[in-house]
Amino acid sequence: MAYPDNLLSRGESVVLSKRPHWKMLVLPIIFFIVIVGGGFTLAAVLRNWEYHTIAWIVIGVLGLLLLIWLVVVPFLRWRTEHFVITNYHVFFRSGILHRREHQIPLGHIQNMETSVSFWGRLLGFGTLIVESAADQPLEFENVASLPKVQSVLNQLIMDDKQAHRGGPQQGGYPTGPTPAQG
Template structure:
């Protein structure tokens, strides 16, 4: 899904647009399977009761509430979280109802690094850490292909000439 062009400045182009890694959805999908399994099991248990219809309604309502809370909300949170690198800046946007965002001009980035543990390496994601000249380091978790994103961001910063720009590796 492309980032809306009307939110970019003149001459700015999207270089990279990613959602968090799919590993963020493992627990919500597991919750969905458990909710469905327990709901079916509960419906089978109460089918011979005289008040089975009421029990089914209660089971269905409970399953619906749990599905919204444990699956739909995390899925929408994942879907509405964006990590974008453009020719001018790095942007992060997230939120369903209340949207938050941060923009870091490429000229302000002083260093970029990444971290990923064993599980992250197996599934192909990691944490991207961006240090800018004015703020504490910003960490972006669960970035897919974090090493490639790191390299791409490094190239974008170094390929864009700025007057007061420091290279990512600390050399002028």
């Protein structure tokens, strides 16, 4: 599901939209395999037991609860978390039942910091820490393709600063003909 366009301002467009890195799904997949495999194995072992029907019901209910808690909920968290960069803002949106959103205008970003672990370097994810003018630093963890995100964000911040300074002519770039051309 893409970031909803109806939440954007007029003239605002999505430049980059990311979900957390796929490594967030590794543990739920392992839990799924262990819970389903363990449940079927336990049910097979208990099939000759006198009370196997009751045991199967308990195994099924317990397995279902574990699947919801350890597989479905983490998957929904991953699915509903968005890190979006537009031409005006940085958005971070998360939550299944209770939604939380951070919105930082590009012009208010004062500093960016990245933190990449050993595994993050191997798998291509890291943490982006954004300091804005008004808020405490916000940490966006498990950002996939962090160098690309940082590059896009740097370019958009530079474009935003140039646009608010009156264009390139005040930034040291000539816009009209030079005296030699004139």
